[in-house]
Amino acid sequence: MRYAEWCIAAPSLEADIAAAAMGLDDIGHSRVLYGSLRELGTPDGIDESSYANVPYLDKPWTDWAQFVAANAVLDSAFTLMIEALANGNVEVLRSRLKKMLQEEHYHFLHGRSWMRETKAASAIDEAWRESVEWIGPEGADVDELHQEGRLAFHVRELRSLLEQRVGSAAPPADIDWARWDRVRRRTTPGGIDQATLEMLQGLAEKRYMPSA
Amino acid sequence: MAYSRVHAHVREYDVFARKARVEPLRQVGSVVAPDDDLAMAYARATYDEERWVEMMIVPRDAVIRLWAPGESES
Numbered sequence: 001m002r003y004a005e006w007c008i009a010a011p012s013l014e015a016d017i018a019a020a021a022m023g024l025d026d027i028g029h030s031r032v033l034y035g036s037l038r039e040l041g042t043p044d045g046i047d048e049s050s051y052a053n054v055p056y057l058d059k060p061w062t063d064w065a066q067f068v069a070a071n072a073v074l075d076s077a078f079t080l081m082i083e084a085l086a087n088g089n090v091e092v093l094r095s096r097l098k099k100m101l102q103e104e105h106y107h108f109l110h111g112r113s114w115m116r117e118t119k120a121a122s123a124i125d126e127a128w129r130e131s132v133e134w135i136g137p138e139g140a141d142v143d144e145l146h147q148e149g150r151l152a153f154h155v156r157e158l159r160s161l162l163e164q165r166v167g168s169a170a171p172p173a174d175i176d177w178a179r180w181d182r183v184r185r186r187t188t189p190g191g192i193d194q195a196t197l198e199m200l201q202g203l204a205e206k207r208y209m210p211s212a
Numbered sequence: 213m214a215y216s217r218v219h220a221h222v223r224e225y226d227v228f229a230r231k232a233r234v235e236p237l238r239q240v241g242s243v244v245a246p247d248d249d250l251a252m253a254y255a256r257a258t259y260d261e262e263r264w265v266e267m268m269i270v271p272r273d274a275v276i277r278l279w280a281p282g283e284s285e286s
Contacts, residue, residue, distance in 0.1 A: 011218045014243060014254045021257035106256045117219060130225035 001196055005060050006067055007124075018110055019067070022075075025103045029082075032100065036092055051192055051200070052184040054130045059193050069123035072111030076165045077131035079104040080158050087152035088145075108165065124166075129173040131162060134185045137177045219246040224272040227255045229264040237266065 010016045010178035056074060061067055067177050079101065086097035115124070136142050138155045146154040153161065179187040191197075198204045222244050228237040240259050245251035248269075255269050279285055 014245070014258065015218075018253055021260070048220060049247040100265040106253045110257075112252035113245070113247050113253065 001200065002057055002061060003067070004069065006064075010067070011064055015114075022071070022107050025107070029100050029103070032096060036096060039092055040090070050128070051197075053192060054134050055186055055188050055190060056130045057192065058190050060196070063123070065118050065120035065123045068111065068114040068118045068120045069127040071107060073114040073124055073162075073166055074131055074134075075104070075107050075111060077134060077158075077162055079108065080153065080161050080165070081135070081151075084146075084151040084153040084158065089149040090195060112167070124168075125173075126172045127167035128166075128170050130186070132159065132170060132173060133175055133180065133187055134163075135159060136182075136185060137175075137180065141182060149209065222246050223251070225255065225269040225274055226275070227249045227259055227267065227269050229259065229262070229267040231262060233265060233266055237268070242272070243269070 001023070003019050003026065007016050007020035007023065010019050054074065056066075056070060061070070082097050082100055082104065085093045086101060088094070135155055135158045140155075142151060142158070143154045145151040159170060176187055181187070192200070195204070222245070223245050226239055226243065227241045227243060228236050230241045241255075243254040243258060244250050245254055251269055251271075255267065259267065
C-alpha cells in the first residue's frame with residue numbers, strides 16, 4: 001500500500017512505474033502468504049488490531065527518503081525471513097515462496113541503487129531499528145522455529161545477513177525488549193492510519209458505490 | 213535531458229526479451245538509469261507485462277554500430 005502511494009509521486013516516471021510494480025508484487029506476496037497460513041491452519045485476523053504492521057508503515061511516507069529506506073532495509077528484512085522459510089522444512093512454503101524471492105531481488109536492486117543516490121540516513125536508521133524489532137529478540141520465537149527446522153536462519157544470522165545485504169552495519173539501537181509485542185513484532189503502540197485502514201477493508205470503495 | 217534533474221549521471225540501456233527459446237531476442241524498449249542495479253529494476257518493472265522467458269539489458273554505449281538506416285553498407 002505504501003509503495004502504491006508513490007506511483008505518481010516518485011522522482012521519475014521510471015521510479016513511479018517501479019513503485020507501482022513493487023506494490024503489486026507485494027500484494028501478490030501477501031495473498032500467497034495468507035493463503036499458506038490458512039492452509040497451515042492459522043485463521044484470518046478478525047479486526048484492525050490484527051494488522052501486525054511495523055510502525056514504519058503506520059502513516060503514509062512524506063519523503064522519498066522514507067520510501068528508499070523501506071525499500072532497501074525493511075523489504076530486505078522481510079525477504080530474508082521469506083528466504084528462511086523457503087529453505088526451512090515446511091513443504092508448502094518451500095515450494096511456494098521461490099517466485100516471491102525472484103521478484104524481491106528486483107526490489108532489492110531498486111532499493112540498493114536509490115540508497116546510493118539518496119541522503120536517507122535518518123530514515124535508514126529508523127528502518128534498521130524496526131527491522132531488528134521485527135526479526136525479534138534472540139532466544140524467542142524465531143530462534144525456536146529455527147531449532148525446529150522451520151526457519152533456515154536464526155536471529156543472529158538474519159541480522160548479519162541483513163547487514164551484508166544493506167551494505168552497512170546496523171546502527172546501535174537500544175531496544176526495550178520488555179515492551180516488545182510478540183504478535184505485532186514492535187515495541188511501540190499504534191497502528192495503520194484510518195484512511196489506509198478503510199481502503200484495506202474496502203470501506204473507502206463502498207462510500208463511492210453505495211448499495212441500492 | 214530531463215532525467216538528469218534526478219540523477220547527476222545516467223546511462224541509457226536497451227532492453228531485449230523473447231517469449232520462447234526458438235524466437236530471437238528482440239528489442240522491447242529502453243530505460244535510463246544511473247547504474248546497472250536500477251536499470252535492471254526499471255526494465256523488469258516497465259516491460260514485465262508479457263511472459264518473457266528471457267530478458268536482458270545492454271548499455272547503449274556498449275553497442276558498436278556498423279551502419280544506420282539510410283547509410284550504405286560500405
